[in-house]
Amino acid sequence: MDISPSATQPKTVSPKPPDGMDAELSKLGNNLVTKFHVLMRISQIYDSKNVALNQFVQEFLDTINALIKREGVLSLKIRKDDFFLNDQRLRYSVEGFTSFKYLLTQWKKRLIGEVIFRTSMEEGSLRYFIYTLINLEEGREENADLLRRQLESRNITSIEANPLEVVEGEEEAFTVQKEDEREVAKKIFFETIGTIKEVITNIKGKQHADVRKLKRLAQKAIHLVIEDESILLGMTMIKNYDEYTFNHSVNVSIYSLAIGKRLGFSKKTLTELGITALLHDIGKSKIPREVLNKPAALNDEEWEMMKRHPLMGVEVVLNLKQLGEINPRMVVGIFDHHLMPDLSGYPKLFRKKEVSLFGRIIQISDAYDAMTTPRIYKKIPYTPGQALALMLREKAAHFDPLLLKIFIGLVGVYPIGSLVLLNTHEIGIVYKTNLESMWLDRPIVLLVDRDEEGHPKKELVDLTETDGEGGYKRTIVKTLDPYKYHIDIAKYFL
Ligand SMILES: [Fe+2]
Ligand SMILES: [Fe+2]
Numbered sequence: 001m002d003i004s005p006s007a008t009q010p011k012t013v014s015p016k017p018p019d020g021m022d023a024e025l026s027k028l029g030n031n032l033v034t035k036f037h038v039l040m041r042i043s044q045i046y047d048s049k050n051v052a053l054n055q056f057v058q059e060f061l062d063t064i065n066a067l068i069k070r071e072g073v074l075s076l077k078i079r080k081d082d083f084f085l086n087d088q089r090l091r092y093s094v095e096g097f098t099s100f101k102y103l104l105t106q107w108k109k110r111l112i113g114e115v116i117f118r119t120s121m122e123e124g125s126l127r128y129f130i131y132t133l134i135n136l137e138e139g140r141e142e143n144a145d146l147l148r149r150q151l152e153s154r155n156i157t158s159i160e161a162n163p164l165e166v167v168e169g170e171e172e173a174f175t176v177q178k179e180d181e182r183e184v185a186k187k188i189f190f191e192t193i194g195t196i197k198e199v200i201t202n203i204k205g206k207q208h209a210d211v212r213k214l215k216r217l218a219q220k221a222i223h224l225v226i227e228d229e230s231i232l233l234g235m236t237m238i239k240n241y242d243e244y245t246f247n248h249s250v251n252v253s254i255y256s257l258a259i260g261k262r263l264g265f266s267k268k269t270l271t272e273l274g275i276t277a278l279l280h281d282i283g284k285s286k287i288p289r290e291v292l293n294k295p296a297a298l299n300d301e302e303w304e305m306m307k308r309h310p311l312m313g314v315e316v317v318l319n320l321k322q323l324g325e326i327n328p329r330m331v332v333g334i335f336d337h338h339l340m341p342d343l344s345g346y347p348k349l350f351r352k353k354e355v356s357l358f359g360r361i362i363q364i365s366d367a368y369d370a371m372t373t374p375r376i377y378k379k380i381p382y383t384p385g386q387a388l389a390l391m392l393r394e395k396a397a398h399f400d401p402l403l404l405k406i407f408i409g410l411v412g413v414y415p416i417g418s419l420v421l422l423n424t425h426e427i428g429i430v431y432k433t434n435l436e437s438m439w440l441d442r443p444i445v446l447l448v449d450r451d452e453e454g455h456p457k458k459e460l461v462d463l464t465e466t467d468g469e470g471g472y473k474r475t476i477v478k479t480l481d482p483y484k485y486h487i488d489i490a491k492y493f494l
Contacts, residue, residue, distance in 0.1 A: 010199035027087040028067050030096050032076065035060040037099035040106060041129055061126055064117050077114040078107055078164060081180055096183060098227055110136045111143050113164030118157075127157045133161075165260070182231055185224050186494070189235045189250060192217045195276055199245045203285045203316055211275070212320050218253070218274030222267060225257045230416060230432040233258060234493040237382075237417040239373045245281060245292075248369055253277035253364030262406050273358055275325070276333040280362050283313030283334070295377050307346040310335050333358030340398050345408060360400040364407050367391060367398065371443050372417075385479045410451045413441045420445065421481045422474045427485070429492050431460060439464050441476065447491055 039056045046052050067074045067085075075086050079419035081104065083090045092100045107113065112133070132150050136143045144163035151159055195213050202209040224232050236251040256277040260270050284292060287309060291302045298306060313334040314451065317326055336359025338345045355363075371387040374380065382390065388408060391399060414420060420428050428445035442463035465473045482489050 029090045034099040037102045074117040107139045109162045114162040116160040185231045193246045201287045229258045237493045238490045251369040253366040276330040283309035286312045332356045337362045384418045418474045419480045
């Protein structure tokens with residue numbers, strides 16, 4: 001069943017109530033949005049008489065009636081990108097985000113802006129309402145009227161619907177929601193960089209390091225990866241080589257989570273994988289800065305020290321106060337992340353073993369991020385395309401072939417962040433890959449050309465778009481090196 005896991009966990013939604021809205025009302029409001037979301041999704045799978053629906057209808061009904069009992073009447077209304085419950089803005093947490101986003105998008109598509117419930121509701125009316133709502137044709141202006149008339153025809157007067165109020169400058173109202181998601185992603189991304197920095201600094205200073213915070217952040221990132229991985233994948237383009245270790249850890253975590261999602265990992269396993277990836281290089285906190293940031297090649301002694309970082313990582317993790325948050329799978333993942341399938345690499349083993357799945361996933365994410373990031377000893381990094389080509393050819397023996405395939409399917413033939421030349425002579429940046437495997441070479445591209453007045457176009461184009469004569473409007477001709485064109489790719493993802 002296509003139900004987002006977050007939607008089934010309304011109990012965890014307890015956002016801080018905004019000023020003027022009490023905690024209970026805020027909780028009930030969040031619950032309402034979650035139940036509404038679940039019911040709309042389920043109704044798209046089953047017909048209105050299916051018994052599978054009963055429980056969800058009942059739960060939704062209970063929430064509505066609890067609110068009506070408290071408030072007398074219940075209005076849920078969209079204003080810009082927010083829901084207002086009886087004229088007060090509902091705040092949502094990251095856990096509740098999926099439901100809010102879904103409901104906003106679905107209502108906006110159907111141009112429904114407000115639903116009012118009056119007097120106690122009964123099950124039959126609610127069922128009829130939901131099915132009428134989901135069957136409304138998208139983009140039809142008279143939808144609210146139509147819905148009202150259909151309800152009246154059944155003598156249902158306790159539910160009312162009003163059209164979406166289009167706020168000026170917001171013609172394509174429902175695409176704006178994406179921006180919110182990007183904001184949440186950015187916040188999580190930078191917060192995680194800050195937290196990993198804190199953890200590493202504390203470990204260096206032999207102070208208490210709080211990994212529980214990392215766990216919470218990993219859980220938030222997982223919600224986003226499940227919903228739309230391309231947003232977080234775009235964040236990995238933000239490279240800052242002064243803070244390489246922190247940035248790198250977060251990027252490796254994002255790639256690993258995206259691979260884990262493709263492998264169908266549970267949320268619990270994804271959380272473990274996310275934390276392991278965040279901590280994979282934690283052993284480097286024991287290596288002197290001069291060695292880590294040495295612009296020249298390492299001497300033998302320094303290289304030996306560097307090769308000890310996986311083992312030192314294990315030691316650090318085992319000494320963490322909240323060891324309860326760490327399980328053997330995570331420790332082994334850190335130990336394994338430079339061991340190749342033929343057990344070359346490091347650390348040296350005394351006994352044969354298989355490289356763990358976590359280790360193999362992190363290895364791919366690690367290599368790709370390292371190759372595509374400028375470093376003190378390699379200021380111009382590989383382009384995403386060059387890095388993938390290298391991983392597939394020269395370095396193929398370093399990676400698990402199946403996982404590498406999954407990874408390529410994930411980043412696409414033209415990975416997010418690639419600078420590309422189109423057959424229309426426009427230059428663009430790959431912004432989002434198309435999930436359909438037949439369109440791996442037709443991503444969504446952000447044009448970086450300038451218009452006649454010299455302003456950046458910043459227009460998103462979908463390369464699957466056809467020209468109406470059997471051809472495609474735009475096709476990638478080749479990838480370009482952003483350093484040659486002085487284009488700061490990261491800027492386009494901020
Ligand atoms: Fe490493
Ligand atoms: Fe690494």
